[in-house]
Amino acid sequence: MLSPRAFARIPLRLQLLWLVAGTVALSLAVSMLTAVVLDWGLHEDQAARTLETAARSAATAASAAVAFDDDIAAAEALRILATQKEITAAAVYRLDGERLAVHGDASLPPARAGPAAEHGPDFSPLHTTTHLLRPIVFDDSTLGWIYLHADLAEFRARYLEQTALSVLASLCGLGLAVWLGMRLIERITRPVRGLADLAHRVRDDGNYSLRADAAEAGGSANEVAELVAGINAMLAEIEQRNWELGENRRELEQRVAERTSALDQVNVSLLAQKRGAEEANQAKSRFLAAASHDLRQPMHALSLLVSALDDNLREHGEAGDRWTETRRLADLIEASVRNMGNLLNDLLDLSRLDAGVIVPHPVCARVDEILDRLSARFLPLALKKGLRMRFVTGHMEVETDPVLLDRILANLIDNAIRYTDSGGILVGTRRRAGGGARIEVVDSGIGIPGAMLERIFEEYFQLGNPERDRDKGQGLGLSIVKRLADLLGCRISVRSRPGRGTHFSLELPPCATAAPAPARSEHAVEPAALPGRDGLVLLVEDDEVIVQAMRALFAQWGVPLITASGIEEALRALDAAGRAPALVLSDYRLPGGCDGIGVVARLRARYGGDMPAILVTGDTGEEAMRAVAASGLTLLHKPLHPAKLRALLSHVLK
Template structure:
C-alpha cells in the first residue's frame, strides 16, 4: 500500500520536473542559438564595412589582419571574401566555408554543424577615391563577405543545461521522495492497520480492533471500523446465545420425540404382546370349538368369532411387519426371478377377494425377469393390490410391468377408485395415516400397508411413487432392475417323510394359563402327547417323571422373572439332547426382541397362531429333524 501511495504522489511531480527540465533546456538552447545568430550577423556586417576601403584600394594585408583578428576574437571558424564564383581572400579553415555556385549566396543558412552569414561589401565609387591612388583593384557591386560559425557552443549549452536540469530534477525528486516516504508512512500505517483489522473481522476474529491514532478522515474511518467490529461481536454473541438456546430446545424436543417414539414402541410391543396372548388362546379354542360344533346357531357364532379373531390377527401382523423393518432384521436377498410368477402368486391370493367385492382384478402377462428379492417384491405388490381393492368400489384394478430405459422395469398397480387429493399424497406413506376412515373401521386396516411398502422399497433400493386424481383413480408404481431370463429348470419335488405328528411328545412352555389350557385341548385333539408347564424346570421335571425325551420343544419367548424362551430351550437341550428340534412362540413385536430371536437362530412363530398352521409347522420341523438324522446315519461308516 505504501508503494502505491508513493507512486500516486510522485507521478505528477516526476512529470512536472521532466516538463520543466525540457522547457528550460530548450529555452537555453534557443537563447544560445539566437546569440550565435547575432554574433555571426554582427561580425559579417562589421567586417564588410571595415574592409571595404582597403579592399577597394587593393590593400589586402590589412584586410587579412582584420579578418584574422576578428576570427580569433569571436571564435569564427572562417571568414572570406568572394565574388560569388571565386574566393578572393580566406581567413581560417577553408573547409568550413560553403561551396560557391556562381550566384549570390544566401544572407544566412545552416549547413551541418556550421552557420553561414553573408554581407555584401559596398566598395567606394571611383569619383570618391583619393586622386592620389591608382585605379581600384576591385570594381563592381558583387563582392561578399562570408562568416562561418560552428554550432558547437549550442550543443555544449544544450549538454550543460541538460545536465544541470537533470541534477536539479534528481535532487528535487530525492527530496520529494523522502518527504513522500515520510508522509506515506504516516498515511499507510493506519490504512494497513484498518485493512488488517477488516481482514481479521472477515475471518471471524471479531475481537480485533484497529488503533485510533490518526486524525481527520482516516481517524473517522478507524473509529467507524471499530464500531462496526463491536456491533458484529455483539451480534455474534447474541446470535450464539440464541443458537445455543435453540439447540438446547431442539435437543430437548429431539430427546422428547425419541422418548415418545421409544414409549410408543414399548407401548405397541407391550400392547401387541398382551393382545396376542389371549388372542392366541382364543384362536386355539375357537378352532377346537368349530371342530366339535359343526351345525346350528353355535356353529354360526363360532364362525363369527373366528372371523373377528382373524381380522385382529391381520392387524397385529401388520404391526409385526413394521417392527421387523424397524429392527433391521429384514434383509434383501436379490435373485433373478420371473415377474409373471409373482403376478400369479398375488393373483391367486387376491382373486377371490376381488370376485367377492364384484371388482375386476387383472394381471397383464409379462415376460420380464427382475434382479431383486422376490419375497419382498411379492409382499410389496400384495400390499398395493390389497390397498387398491380396499378403496375401489366399482371398476377394476390392473397390475402390469413394462420396460424402463435400458435395464429397468416399472411395476404398476392402477385402480379406478376415488383417488387421493394432492395435499394428502405426501402423507399416505406415513404410519397410521388413513383417508376417509375417521371411525377407524377394521376393514380398512391400521394405515400401515403403504408405510410397509415404502420401507420395503427402500430396502431393495427402490422407491414407491403415486399419481392420483380425485375421482379418477390412482396409480402406484416402483422400479426394479431387469435381468436376462434364466433357463428353464425342471422342478425337483421336495423329499417327503412319513412321520405323523401323532404319538409325538412335545415339550411346551408358556407362563399364560389360558394358553396352556388351550394348547392341551388342541394337542389332545391331535392325539399328541404334551409335557406342558409354566417354566423350563417344571417341564424338565415332568419329562424325567415320564422317562421320555421330547421329540421337539415349543416355548414362549417371554417367561416369568425375566427369563426367555432361548434360555428354556437351552436348559431342556442340555438335559435331553442338543439335537432336539425347537421353536419359539412370541407375541412380542419389540425390535430388540426380534433381533434377539434372530441371533438365536431358532425358528419363530408369532401369536396368534391358527392350529392348522401350528400343526403344519411342527410336522415340518419334525420332518426336517428326521431328514437330518437319516442323512447322518447314511453318511456314517
C-alpha cells in the first residue's frame, strides 16, 4: 500500500485513477458483503423452516406409534423423510428418552434424548452438518421426541453459487466504472498536462507571451476551462508588469548611478572625517596619559607648599588682622588645591573609561591584601574625622583585576568618610555560597532615599549638597564605581535608610586557579648592623619643586628627611648619614631606567625586607598600576593631601 508521501509523488492521472477505482471497489465490496450476509441469513431461515416442517410432519406421523410404544410403526412413520435428501438420519424417542426407532445412519442419533437436549438447527459457517430435537406433542401432552440430522453440503453449494454470481456481477461493475473513470480522467488531465507544460516553458524561456489552448478544456463552463482562462489572464498581466518593471528598472539604474556617484563623494568625505576622529582620539589618549602624570606633579607640589605655608603660619604667625587674613587666604588656597586635585582625579578616570583605554586583566587576587592597603590609606583619614573604622578580612581569593578593584573600593570608602559625620564605617568580606566573595562597605552616614537609589550612579549626581560643596566631591565617584564594576563583570548593589546609613555590596567570582603566594625578593638579607631607625624618612623624587616642598613640610613637622633623585644618590646619602631609613617614600616614575619598585627592592635588600615603603605617583596608567599591585607596596596618588601624608607617617613611624 502506498504511503501518503509516495502517493503524492505519482502523476495526477494515476492518483485520480486510484481514487476512482478505490472508491468504486470499496463501494462494491461493502455492497457485496452486505448481500452475502443477507443471503446467508435468507438461506439459513429457509433451511431452518424446511427442517422444522420435516420434524413436525415426522412427529405427527409417529405420535400414535410413540403412544402405543410401537417401534415398527414408528420406523414406518420416519420413512416419509426419505424424500428429504439433506436429512441423513432421524430417530424417535420415548418420553423417558429411550430410542424407539431409527431412520438412516443409526450412528448419528444419540442413544438417549430428553428435554435437556432439545435444540434447534445450527447453521454456523464452521459446521458441515446440523441437527435438531423437538418434542412429539398430542393434545398439549408430550409423548416423546423426534431427532433429525441434516447435511449442509447442498445448502452451502446453493449459497456459494449465488455468492459467486454476486461477485462476478460486482467485478463487471468495477471494470465498467474504471473504464468510465479513465475516460473522465483523461478529459480532466489533458488540459492540466497542457498547463504544466506551459508553466515549464514559461519558467525555462521566461516568455510570458505564451498562452494555454482553451479548446483542450472541453468547454467554457467547467472548472478546468475557468482555470485555463485564469492562467492566460495571469500571464497577460505578468507580461504587462514585466514590461513596466523593465522601464522602471532602467530608470532606477540611472538614478542609482547618479546617487552612487554622490555617495562615493560622501564616503570620501566620511573617511577623511573618520581618520580625523581616530587621530583626535589617539591625541586624546596621549593627552590623558600625559595629563595623568604631568598635571598631578605640580598639583602635588602646590598641595605640599600650601601645607608648609599653613604650618609656618601656625608656628611663627603673630596675632593680628593681617596674620588672620593671611591664614584665611592660605586655608582657601589649600581647600581649592584639594578640590582641584579630587576633580582632576575623577575627570581623568572618567575620561579614560569613556575612551575605552582601561582594559581589565583579571588574575587570582587575595582580598585581604587589597583591604590591608586600603586600610593603611583611609584609616588615618577616618581617625582624623573622629570616625571609627574597622576592616574585617579573611583569606579569600577572587578572580578580578586588583588595580580596578582597589579603585572601586577606594571610591566607596572615600564616599563613606565624606558623608558620615558620626559613628563608624565597616569594610568586611563574606564568602558566597557558590564560591567567590562579597565585599561590603557599611557606614552610619546620612543615607539615601529609596527613590534616589537608581540615580546615585549618574554623573554629577549628589545628595545633600545643593550648595555644591567641593569638600563633598563632584558627584563622579559612584559613576566611576559603576563603570568599573561593569567592566569587571561584577554585581554591585546598595541598600540605604535615610538617617541610618548606607550599605554597598560588591560580588566577585571565585578563582579558576589558586592565587600565588606573595613574592619575596631573592636579595633580601638580614638587616644591617646599623643604628636603629629613629624616624628618618628617605624621599626619592626627581621633581625639584616637590623636593623643596617636602623639605619645607617635613621641617615644619620636625621629621628628619633625606632626599635623592635616584637609587644611587639615595644609597650614597644614607651611607653618609650612617643611618637606615624608618620609612621610604618614592616616586614611581624615576629617571635612569629604575622605577620606585626597583628602588624599594634595592633598599630592602640592603636594610631588610621588612623596611616600610610607600610609593607616591601621579601615573595612572594600567601597566604601572598593575606592577604596583603585584609588588604589594602601598600606593598613594598625587596630588597627595599633606594631612593624609602626616596621618600616614604618624601611623607608620609610631
